[in-house]
Amino acid sequence: MTETGGAPDATARLQKLFEGHRLTPTQRRIAHCLVRRAADAPFLSSVELAELAGVSQPSVTRFAVALGFDGYPALRRHLREAVPGGAAPDGDGSFNEYQQAVHAEIDNLRHLASLLADPAPVARAGRLLAASRPLPVLGLRAAAAQAGGFAYFARKVHPDVRLLDEGGSLLVDRVDGAVRAGASALLCFALPRHPREVVDALAYARGTGLTVVTVADSTFAPVARHSDLLLPAAVGTGLAFDTACAPMLLGRVLLEAMCDALPDAQARLEEFDAGAVARGLFAE
Structure with missing residues (x-):
């Protein structure tokens, strides 16, 4: 099952990226955060990702290096290139926070359907x-x-x-x-x-x-x-x-x-x- 441009494909790509790497508990925490925020992961700064994951900014840099990248900017470029169409998430504000929560759950259910x-x-x-x-x-x-x-x-x-x-x-x-x-x-x-x-x-x-x-x-x-x-x-x-x-x-x-x-x-x-x-x- 393919969800063109959607969170399910992004989540699958992220999980594949992490496979085969021996990550520390802190790095697993960062990876977990990226998976949970798969749709906007390619557009997060290292500071934003550090805040979301509850870790230090240098930990984000070490995480990128552990995955084989020169640093976090290289990892983010890789993630952006993997997003079909290279488009950023819609920012027109058409959904309020309650609707956004519902749409996020719909994405989670679509991802579950793809796994099944x-x-x-x-x-x-x-x-x-x-x-x-x-x-x-x-x-x-x-x-x-x-x-x-x-x-x-x-x-x-x-x-x-x-x-x-x-x-x-x-x-x-x-x-x-x-x-x-x-x-x-x-x-x-x-x-x-x-x-x-x-x-x-x-x-x-x-x-x-x-x-x-x-x-x-x-x-x-x-x-x-x-x-x-x-x-x-x-x-x-x-x-x-x-x-x-x-x-x-x-x-x-x-x-x-x-x-x-x-x-x-x-x-x-x-x-x-x-x-x-x-x-x-x-x-x-």
């Missing part, structure tokens, strides 16, 4: 989640809503889903309990800002032998190194609080893939619907 052109990673994730009994689903702070929504629907087709949406000293105990009960995989929703205890919990989970499937905002997220299969879905950053339409939709896509891998999923759904009708559960 290869369904193999999601299909693999669906099989892993379907086979895990029980299935622990982890999401803390900003990601708790995504994890909770997934777990709510997953329980309708999966026999044992365990939501891990509270941190603290009991989190590892709950991971251990899932492992003792026979779990083989763990699903994690990880969104910025990334809680340190989520990173630690994933490292611990992998140490117990669990296969970690993660939905994260970027392949540069700090949870990436502790994930066996990471599925990226960008968040919107144009408002005071991040928006997460793409991660939510990716969660529903994972549910579909899991249902495809559960032979009795349809029967369970029909059983639930029949019970709901008998109880008068929903207003018609």
Whole structure:
């Protein structure tokens, strides 16, 4: 799927540019910022990029050199040449800030659609989640809503889903309990800002032998190194609080893939619907 001149292509080019380079944590932070601002990345000054990424201006220069460029101006020229038509983003002010946030989320969804052109990673994730009994689903702070929504629907087709949406000293105990009960995989929703205890919990989970499937905002997220299969879905950053339409939709896509891998999923759904009708559960 090609989005001529749009953010999805720009994001893909940026990610390809970073592949194969051993970046420091600070440099990964800059890379993550560029991916999140893919549409206007070629037009940011080194000072602007440093401010957006929360790093020093010399760090931006070292980042460009680490990628093989003479300096940041050379990197920016490379990014500008990669933009189809060489045009700057529209600056006519036709959209207000609320509309801009919606359009940014539409771009995120288009990018997700382009990633799903290869369904193999999601299909693999669906099989892993379907086979895990029980299935622990982890999401803390900003990601708790995504994890909770997934777990709510997953329980309708999966026999044992365990939501891990509270941190603290009991989190590892709950991971251990899932492992003792026979779990083989763990699903994690990880969104910025990334809680340190989520990173630690994933490292611990992998140490117990669990296969970690993660939905994260970027392949540069700090949870990436502790994930066996990471599925990226960008968040919107144009408002005071991040928006997460793409991660939510990716969660529903994972549910579909899991249902495809559960032979009795349809029967369970029909059983639930029949019970709901008998109880008068929903207003018609």
